[in-house]
Amino acid sequence: MKLPRQGRMRAAFVMLIAFVLQSIPLPTALDVVRPPLLVLAVVYWSLRAPGIGGIGSGFLAGLALDVYRGALFGQYALATTLVAYVGVRQHLLIRNQTPFQQGLFVFASLVAWEFVVWLIDGWTGQPTGNWSRWLPVLSGTVAWPLVAWLLERGDTHAQR
């Protein structure tokens, strides 16, 4: 199994794509409901191949978000690290669940992710926004099956 090497490259590439898709400027109306694709990718790699993605990739992805969004340094990093950690920790359990239950797990992960960011915003005196900041959690959950399917397909193709 040559997962680690190639897989690492693939994971990095996919995350870069996800980061780009999450950062491309969009009209505000679309921007509020844009799913957090980078977080979804982190969750996916945590569940699918904890040895490849894992906590470190979550940390790096979070730092990238911090830099790009101009947030407090480490804010998104902490949230994404947490999500990656839970994913890696539970990946054996989650993998055996039905897709619906996996969706629930993703939803919970996204809620936790946004909650941590929201919490830190509040503690550090940043503006916390209104209810619309939770919209990406919903859209991310909705987008999850598609994202998972696409990545799964890419994986099986790559392994062939």
Added chain:
Amino acid sequence: MAAFASGKRYLSQRSAPIDLRFVGYAAACVALMFFDQRGGWLESVRYGLRATAYPLELALSSPSAAWRFTREIFEERAALQAENRALRDENRKLQLLAMQRARLERDNAELRALATGATDVVEQWLPADVIGSETTSLKQRLTVDRGAVNGVFEGQAVIAGAGLIGQSLRVGPWSTEIILLSDPEHAVPVQLTRTGVRTLALGSGESGLLSLPYLPLQTDVRAGDQLITSGLGGVFPAGIPVAEITEVRRDGNSPLAQVRARAYAAFDRDRIVSFIWPRAAHPATGGKPRAERGGDPDARKLPVTEPEPAR
């Protein structure tokens, strides 16, 4: 089972300290946040990271930039044409306004000249626009847009600009034909201001030029002398500036001097003329009541422009 085993292997290799790693990363995050919030010395780090992220940002914004660029190219032609059209319209409008403004300025200047040109023998004056002119060597006429309904009567003195220009000849209800001083059939009784000599100034047939053929050779007259109306004849009130002597020729062939004068009023340029009503009781008018000098008495009751207060 194999998958499980391999997962287990990963777990055994890496996940034994996984909680530890998480704690480590989390601690790093908290430390970062703490220093970022407190010290601000992470600004330079952030600055550097932003600098490395700049190419990425550029790449991220390039699709929308490219889209804008192409759209601009295609819209450019239409937009420029539309803008051009709008500017043309605007320009035409502004040119019209400028022309109107220039006209108003000229009108204003002429009206001021009329007002100052009217002497105190003038009781009322009525401005009129020139709507037609005929200036041949046989006929020097103007048509203006005021007539009997405005109180204009036949044989009424008309001034323009700096002096007398003629008198009304044929009065219609809404327009009047004016015979100019320079018409060959016209004569105006004048007086030389320097010497008081009275004579007649006849029209020469050339625009603005008068001739004074009845001055004897020995008359004291020279170029530069001023002519005013003498008030004789009952048509023109006395004292209105008429012309300036331009040329005096004396030769032995004739007992009379050949004298030419140029009218003060610019016959070919003035576009506003003014009918005047002399003050009835003024001695210069000969004391005749106005009604006796012709015209329609009823028409005179119609409103005309009030005169400048006499000074």
